[in-house]
Amino acid sequence: QKEVEQNSGPLSVPEGAIASLNCTYSDRGSQSFFWYRQYSGKSPELIMSIYSNGDKEDGRFTAQLNKASQYVSLLIRDSQPSDSATYLCAVTPHSNDYKLSFGAGTTVTVRA
C-alpha cells in the first residue's frame, strides 16, 4: 500500500467551477498535511498546510482533513486558467517528523 495516494487525473474543469482533489494516507499517526502546487517545469510551491480535523480556508483554496478516515482534500473555488498545474499531497508520517511522503500528484486543467 502506498503511503500517500491521490485520485488519478487528469482533472479538467471549466473556468469558474470548483476543482476537488482527494488524498488518502496509510499512516494513522500522521500529524501534518500539505498541498503543493507544481507548474510544469517549476518547483513545488506550498499552498496549504493543515494539522487538525476540519476545514481550513485561504482565499479560493480550502483544505479539509478527516484523520479518522485518513483523508485530506483540496477544493479550488472559482477555478482560473492560472490554477492549471499538478497538485501534490504530502504527509508527515508519525515515525519521522522531518519526512514528507508525497502522492503522485493530480494534474488539473482549467478550461477557459
Place this chain on the structure above:
Amino acid sequence: DTAVSQTPKYLVTQMGNDKSIKCEQNLGHDTMYWYKQDSKKFLKIMFSYNNKELIINETVPNRFSPKSPDKAHLNLHINSLELGDSAVYFCASSQGLGLVSYNEQFFGPGTRLTVL
C-alpha cells in the same frame, strides 16, 4: 530575496562522470533536504540534514553523497553517473524541530540532470 537556490539549473554529462549540485538557503532554516523527481513526476526524499547532522538517509545508491558544510548549505555529489540518475533534483528547507508547522518545506528551483 529570501529563498532556496540551487546551482546549476541544468547539468548534462556522460555516464561514468562525477558531478555535484549545490544548494543554499537564506531563510534561517535548520533543516535541508534533497529530493529526486523522476520522469513520472514522483517526488521522493533522498536525504535530510538538521544543523549539519544527517537525519534522513533513504535507500539511495552510495554513489550519492550529501555534504552539509553549515546549516545554510547542502550539496549533493554523485559518483559514476548512470542513465537512471537522469531526473530533476530538488533541494528544500524547513524551519526544523518543534511545532508541526516547522516541517513546512520550501523548495529550490531544481536541477535537471541528464546523463547521456
